[in-house]
Amino acid sequence: MDLVNSLSDRLLFAVPKKGRLYEQCLSLLHGADVQFRRHNRLDIALSTNLQVALVFLPAADIPRFVAEGRVALGITGVDQVKESEAEVEIACPLNFGKCKLQVQVPKDGNISEPKQLIGKSVVTSFTHLATKYFAELEGVPCDGPIYEVQEKLKTSIKYVGGSVEAACALGLADGIVDLVESGETMKAAGLKAIATVLDTEAAIISSKKPEAFLVASEEAAANKEDHHDLVDLIIRRIRGVVDAQKYVLCTFNAPKKMLPDLLKVTPGRRAATVSPLEDTDWVAVSSMVLKGDIALKMDELERYGASDILVFNISNSRN
Numbered sequence: 001m002d003l004v005n006s007l008s009d010r011l012l013f014a015v016p017k018k019g020r021l022y023e024q025c026l027s028l029l030h031g032a033d034v035q036f037r038r039h040n041r042l043d044i045a046l047s048t049n050l051q052v053a054l055v056f057l058p059a060a061d062i063p064r065f066v067a068e069g070r071v072a073l074g075i076t077g078v079d080q081v082k083e084s085e086a087e088v089e090i091a092c093p094l095n096f097g098k099c100k101l102q103v104q105v106p107k108d109g110n111i112s113e114p115k116q117l118i119g120k121s122v123v124t125s126f127t128h129l130a131t132k133y134f135a136e137l138e139g140v141p142c143d144g145p146i147y148e149v150q151e152k153l154k155t156s157i158k159y160v161g162g163s164v165e166a167a168c169a170l171g172l173a174d175g176i177v178d179l180v181e182s183g184e185t186m187k188a189a190g191l192k193a194i195a196t197v198l199d200t201e202a203a204i205i206s207s208k209k210p211e212a213f214l215v216a217s218e219e220a221a222a223n224k225e226d227h228h229d230l231v232d233l234i235i236r237r238i239r240g241v242v243d244a245q246k247y248v249l250c251t252f253n254a255p256k257k258m259l260p261d262l263l264k265v266t267p268g269r270r271a272a273t274v275s276p277l278e279d280t281d282w283v284a285v286s287s288m289v290l291k292g293d294i295a296l297k298m299d300e301l302e303r304y305g306a307s308d309i310l311v312f313n314i315s316n317s318r319n
């Protein structure tokens with residue numbers, strides 16, 4: 001059977017084909033045990049252990065494919081979902097691809113707030129979001145199609161597909177609207193941020209259209225229900241991996257008399273596990289702690305008399 005025909009029985013799952021989200025998507029799929037082999041240059045890969053086909057697409061196109069029910073699930077940036085105005089479900093934020101869509105202007109110029117860009121020229125890859133932002137700033141109603149709103153704006157919003165940060169230096173724009181993470185690109189291009197349009201991160205999105213779950217062959221159609229179960233299974237697995245990455249497991253030995261204070265420091269996600277020790281004046285405690293808090297928590301545990309404090313990474317989890 002050729003590759004395209006073998007897709008009819010499978011749940012389609014769109015993943016960015018390159019760029020900032022690509023590597024982390026692969027590691028997430030690995031963590032969720034979605035196994036597949038991608039052949040050179042092919043943008044479709046059949047999973048070897050689930051009834052899933054991965055489709056590698058540009059991040060910006062994924063919301064549209066999912067909204068139209070061509071694929072059931074996708075991973076992309078929330079910024080791309082908002083920009084495309086695609087009607088999709090944001091099933092699970094993924095805690096990576098975190099950045100901000102910001103209005104940026106030349107560092108040494110005389111513009112210091114977005115209102116000063118009204119009537120001037122702005123370049124971006126996010127024309128919908130930029131148009132909405134400036135429409136609000138100018139008090140223009142934003143209910144018509146985007147080109148009609150743009151016609152009413154004093155500010156000119158123009159599209160470029162990449163290297164947006166070069167637009168000011170090249171005389172194409174007075175300001176830009178672009179993504180910023182570390183700020184390195186903006187700094188190197190001599191720009192400064194003067195406003196944030198959107199905070200964004202990667203997310204799993206799922207289709208609201210029933211046809212996303214339809215399968216072509218009769219035999220496979222009988223398993224249609226399975227595709228809903230499969231969507232649920234994949235989302236739960238991925239959520240488990242994402243949650244696991246946010247936490248570490250902290251274990252320590254605690255003098256019994258200090259236990260109430262120590263449990264206030266590390267109460268655990270639901271509750272800490274407390275186990276007896278040979279020495280009856282002591283207990284062992286294990287508890288999940290947010291990764292970002294762990295150093296402070298260890299300081300506090302030590303202060304309250306905990307000893308043998310150990311911290312472990314968690315590779316997967318389920319609630």
Ligand SMILES: Nc1ncnc2c1ncn2[C@@H]1O[C@H](COP(=O)(O)OP(=O)(O)OP(=O)(O)O)[C@@H](O)[C@H]1O
Pocket residue numbers: 016018019020021058059060076077078079080096097098099161162179180181182200201202
């Ligand atoms: N610097 C960044 N830090 C974190 N996440 C980012 C960053 N830049 C982009 N992203 C996220 O990754 C998504 C895809 O952006 P990326 O620049 O990788 O696009 P791409 O598909 O490679 O397209 P192109 O390079 O042609 O613009 C963005 O929509 C955003 O959600």
Ligand SMILES: O=P(O)(O)OC[C@H]1O[C@H](OP(=O)(O)OP(=O)(O)O)[C@H](O)[C@@H]1O
Pocket residue numbers: 019020162163164165178179180181182183184185186
């Ligand atoms: O704040 P930073 O950490 O420097 O990241 C910001 C840059 O990252 C993205 O571009 P990317 O490098 O993905 O390439 P692109 O310009 O081709 O989209 C974005 O468009 C910025 O240019």
